[in-house]
Every structure is written in C-alpha cells, then in structure tokens.
Amino acid sequence: MxxxxxxxxxxxxxxxxxxxxxxxxxxxxxxxxxxxxxxxxxxxxxxxxxxxxxxxxxxxxxxxxxxxxxxxxxxxxxxxxxxxxxxxxxxxxxxxxxxxxxxxxxxxxxxxxxxxxxxxxxxxRRQVLATAPHITVVICTRERPGALARCLDSLLAQDYPAYRILVVDNAPTGEATAEVVRSAARRGRVDYLLEPAPGLSCARNAAVRNAPGQILAWIDDDEVADRHWLAEIARALDDHPDADVISGVTLPAELETRAQLWFEQFGGHIKGRGFVPAVFGPKSTSEQSPLYPVPPFAVGANMTFRPGVIERIGMFDTALGAGTPAMDCEDTLAFTQVLITGGTIVYQPTALTHHYHRRDLEGLKEHMVSHGTGLAAAYTGLVLRRPTLIWPLLRLAPTALRELATRYTPQSQTPRDDFPRHLRKANRRGMLSGPSAYLRGRRQAKRPLG
Structure with a gap:
C-alpha cells in the first residue's frame, strides 16, 4: 500500500x-x-x-x-x-x-x-487530468441505433474534462442514427457527420477530414467504454510524448453464449497480450516484427492517433474494412504502416473498452471469414505499396502457420470449450480469398495507391 x-x-x-x-x-x-x-x-x-x-x-x-x-x-x-x-x-x-x-x-x-x-x-491520473488534452472520440456506425445509444451512454459518463464525440453515419437508409445522436447531444457534446459513401474506411477518413489537428480516439458502436478510458489514453499520451498511436485493451462485455466464449478462446481482441504495458517502434524490431503478428498490440475498436498520423500514412485504405469485399483489417494495415515508416505504438492496458461479441454461431463464423479475408487483403495492400516486403513476409510465413494452428489464449484466463474445427477452416478460407478481395475493393474504390 x-x-x-x-x-x-x-x-x-x-x-x-x-x-x-x-x-x-x-x-x-x-x-x-x-x-x-x-x-x-x-x-x-x-x-x-x-x-x-x-x-x-x-x-x-x-x-x-x-x-x-x-x-x-x-x-x-x-x-x-x-x-x-x-x-x-x-x-x-x-x-x-x-x-x-x-x-x-x-x-x-x-x-x-x-x-x-x-x-x-x-x-x-489526477495529475494528468489537470492538464488533459482535448480528445475527439469517433464512432463510425451504420444502422445499429440500439448499440450506438448504449455506447454513447458510456462515453457521456467519462470522467474526463475535455472531449467531444463525433458520430459518423455511414450510408444510412433512414433517420434512426441521427435521432440517437440528437437525443445524446442534449446531454453532452455529440456531433453528427453524414458519410454517404459506404464502407468503414470511407467513414473513418471522413472523420479525419472533419477533425484536422485533433487527437482521435476510436471506439466501435458495439462497445462500451470504461469510465476512465479517456483519462488512461491521456496518461499514455503524456507518458509517451513520441507515441503516434495508443492502443488500449478491449475485453468481453458478456460471455453468455458458446459463440462468445469461442471468440475469446480464439484470442478475442486482446490476443493473449495481457496487462503489461509495451512500446512498439524502431527500438523494438529485434523483439517484435512490425509485419507479424499483425496486430500484436492494437485493435481498431480501441485505438487513438495523434494529430497528423493518419494523414501521414495516406489515410485508411478504402479497399479494406467493413462494407468492402475484404470486409476487415483497415486498422491492421494502418498500424503496420505506422510501424514500417518508423512510428511508435504504445500498448496501454489501463485504457479499457468492453465489446459485445456476436452471440450466435453464424455471426461468429462470419467474423472468422471476414477477419481471415481482411488480414490477407491487408498484406496484399501492403505488398502492392512496398513490393520488397514480400521477402520478409515469406520468411515469417512458417511462424504464422504454426501460430494459426494453436492460437492465443492461456487456459487460466479464458473459458475453454471444444473450439469447432469448421471455424478455423472458415478463417483459413477467408485468408485464401483475401488477395482477390483486395483487388476487387480497389477497383470499386477507384482509388490509386498512395
């Protein structure tokens, strides 16, 4: 004591x-x-x-x-x-x-x-809050008003003095999201931004353009934030003035179905990293490759970027993410680009959010497919930008295959069950389709490589 x-x-x-x-x-x-x-x-x-x-x-x-x-x-x-x-x-x-x-x-x-x-x-924490920087919290959402309202409730309850919330409504079909934002705005600073172009990366980029020069903290609409989430992000920013990205921890909000249990058993969002702070950057390459495992430290559901970092890496790739053939991993590519360009990512396990995993087996299977597809698509996009990276990626391939066969989480930390073999197969099938999905996404986005 x-x-x-x-x-x-x-x-x-x-x-x-x-x-x-x-x-x-x-x-x-x-x-x-x-x-x-x-x-x-x-x-x-x-x-x-x-x-x-x-x-x-x-x-x-x-x-x-x-x-x-x-x-x-x-x-x-x-x-x-x-x-x-x-x-x-x-x-x-x-x-x-x-x-x-x-x-x-x-x-x-x-x-x-x-x-x-x-x-x-x-x-x-009290010292950090005395000089707290202003933070813009971003939620990109599409047609999930109930989950969004729950997320906003947790954000409006933050123990933090200087922040606003920006909700990006991606290609809406009605007014439900706007109504939720209007209701929440009566209780705090909640702004609404319409992004008609479908796709999570399009929504993320709209938020970046809307908030130039601002610290951007990202959370998904199917999460709730710990009351001290922003305070702990500010702690990490203050403790690590050279950090480009702060990555928090995303834990399960519930484990009420076997599908949710299996998601955690497969690694969840924390991927076995635990609660030990870490710094990834130019000085850590001998201990942790910036290319694999990706991401060993971060997830798009709980990430914070300093001003200008996203612009520096060329924004989020609109051929990746929800709403594209690749379905996922626009965050993965962004993290990797930060690292291979000499940037630094800080893993801050005190910055917590809680995620409501998909409850049914079909939803979990869709996630396994989308994550596998997105991961391979992100690597495809990375190699197209930097062809010389193909050789170090090939050297890392045997390690990746071994880890895919075992997966992450220790017995003592996560409920165990007989993980369905067909879910692993679905994940691998997704990986095989990733390269072609990325190329289709590029054609749809009509966006040249940066």
Whole structure:
C-alpha cells in the first residue's frame, strides 16, 4: 500500500459492474460464464450458481483491479452452491498473487480496504487530468441505433474534462442514427457527420477530414467504454510524448453464449497480450516484427492517433474494412504502416473498452471469414505499396502457420470449450480469398495507391 498523504483522502466512486449491461432473453439452459468487474478495494462479491433468469452459471470470468487499475483476469468454476467471496479471492491469489503481494502484502483483502493515502496510480491520473488534452472520440456506425445509444451512454459518463464525440453515419437508409445522436447531444457534446459513401474506411477518413489537428480516439458502436478510458489514453499520451498511436485493451462485455466464449478462446481482441504495458517502434524490431503478428498490440475498436498520423500514412485504405469485399483489417494495415515508416505504438492496458461479441454461431463464423479475408487483403495492400516486403513476409510465413494452428489464449484466463474445427477452416478460407478481395475493393474504390 502506498503512503505519504493524509487519511482525509477518499476513493473515487466505483464503475458500474458489467453485469448491469442490457441482456436479451436466453435460449439455453446454461450461462457459460458470468463477467465480473472486481476492484479489490471493495468487498469481493459472491456469485450465485443460478442466474436471475434461471440459467445455471458454469464459470465466473473476472477483470481484477486495484483502485481502478486493471491488473489481470481470472477464471473460476462456480460450484453447485455458488461461488463464495473467499473462493473468488483464492482464485485471484492463485493467478495474480505475484503482482498483488508487492502492493498488498501477504493477505489479499476479501472485505475491501481503504488506503491511508492516495494510491500512486490515482495520483498520477489526477495529475494528468489537470492538464488533459482535448480528445475527439469517433464512432463510425451504420444502422445499429440500439448499440450506438448504449455506447454513447458510456462515453457521456467519462470522467474526463475535455472531449467531444463525433458520430459518423455511414450510408444510412433512414433517420434512426441521427435521432440517437440528437437525443445524446442534449446531454453532452455529440456531433453528427453524414458519410454517404459506404464502407468503414470511407467513414473513418471522413472523420479525419472533419477533425484536422485533433487527437482521435476510436471506439466501435458495439462497445462500451470504461469510465476512465479517456483519462488512461491521456496518461499514455503524456507518458509517451513520441507515441503516434495508443492502443488500449478491449475485453468481453458478456460471455453468455458458446459463440462468445469461442471468440475469446480464439484470442478475442486482446490476443493473449495481457496487462503489461509495451512500446512498439524502431527500438523494438529485434523483439517484435512490425509485419507479424499483425496486430500484436492494437485493435481498431480501441485505438487513438495523434494529430497528423493518419494523414501521414495516406489515410485508411478504402479497399479494406467493413462494407468492402475484404470486409476487415483497415486498422491492421494502418498500424503496420505506422510501424514500417518508423512510428511508435504504445500498448496501454489501463485504457479499457468492453465489446459485445456476436452471440450466435453464424455471426461468429462470419467474423472468422471476414477477419481471415481482411488480414490477407491487408498484406496484399501492403505488398502492392512496398513490393520488397514480400521477402520478409515469406520468411515469417512458417511462424504464422504454426501460430494459426494453436492460437492465443492461456487456459487460466479464458473459458475453454471444444473450439469447432469448421471455424478455423472458415478463417483459413477467408485468408485464401483475401488477395482477390483486395483487388476487387480497389477497383470499386477507384482509388490509386498512395
């Protein structure tokens, strides 16, 4: 525990647990895993074996924090008579004990704790907020008003003094998105931008043109932001003045279906990187190739670019992303272009968002196909821009094939199930179609290479 400040300090209000997020009526008798957001400064919760909707809860997946700082995740089975706080504490100790003991001593608190002085983590956040830079948060969306409203609610609740929200309505067929934005704008600075050209990259580029010289933080409409998301982005920007991109962590908002569980098992959005900060750039090439794995550090659902960086790499490629034959990975190509041109990407695991994965098997299969297609398409676009990169990519190919066969996430962090083999095959089929999909997308975009 930290010391040095008076006992008059009081901790800030806690975040609302993810368990309160809206749910739909289940169709199965079991809930694969309940998602918890646990701060050790508060009393540990008990987890009933039966969910309020009658489903049997099999496991509890918990994000573990200390004074709002994310430290890691744990997974624990829920017994027939429910999970007691002491058992949850034992599971946390087993997985994260080495990280917690230097902060808490030998005894992990079950009933919460009140520090005598303000923790260093919160002191630093308070210092950053005192000189917080203005940030424009961008949501590109198309015909998902319900999800957009939920995302906007989380953004309007940010503990951050200087930001606006820009919603880019991509090729709408009606007024639903505009209505959601008008409603949200009554509670805060929410701006609306229409982009009639279909495609996520077109929407992203419209936002860049709309906000020249601004820090751009991107979030998807099927996510919610942690209350301290922007504050932690600002922390990373201040700690790393040379960073071009800040990448946060995107965690599951729920694990209520087997499809959602399988998505996390395949790597989710975090891809096994965990909660250790990292810097990727010119000094890290001996440890991490800028070409593979892509991206080992970032996802378009939680990324922040400093002013001018996107323009410097030639904007987002309109032959990639949702709404194109390639379907995905415009963010992947952008990250790679930043790195191979000498830029720096900072992985900031305290900047959290929570993603609502697709609930059904067909939706997961579509994601596997689109990600495989988009990844191969992004490499195709990269090689067309820089033909000499074909040789280092060929040298990395055996490593890539081995990793595709095993995939990412450790047993202790993610619920396990028999991952359907046909989903891996769908991912590989998508990869095979990627190059031709990219070329079709280029023809449709009628955009020469930059």
């Amino acid at each position: 930290n010391s040095g400040l008076s006992r008059s300090w009081s901790p800030p209000p806690r975040d609302v647990p993810i368990l309160t997020a809206p749910r739909i009526t289940p169709t199965a008798a079991e809930l694969p895993a309940v998602v918890l957001d646990v701060d050790l400064a508060d009393p540990l919760p008990s987890v009933p074996a039966v969910h309020h909707d009658g489903r049997r809860v099999r496991q509890a997946w918990a994000l573990v924090r200390l004074f709002t700082e994310p430290l890691g995740t744990v997974l624990v089975d829920v017994p027939e008579d429910g999970l007691r706080p002491a058992d949850l504490g034992a599971a946390i100790e087993a997985v994260l004990g080495d990280q917690l003991r230097p902060r808490l001593g030998e005894a992990l608190p079950i009933d919460g704790l009140v520090p005598a002085t303000e923790p260093t983590f919160l002191t630093r």
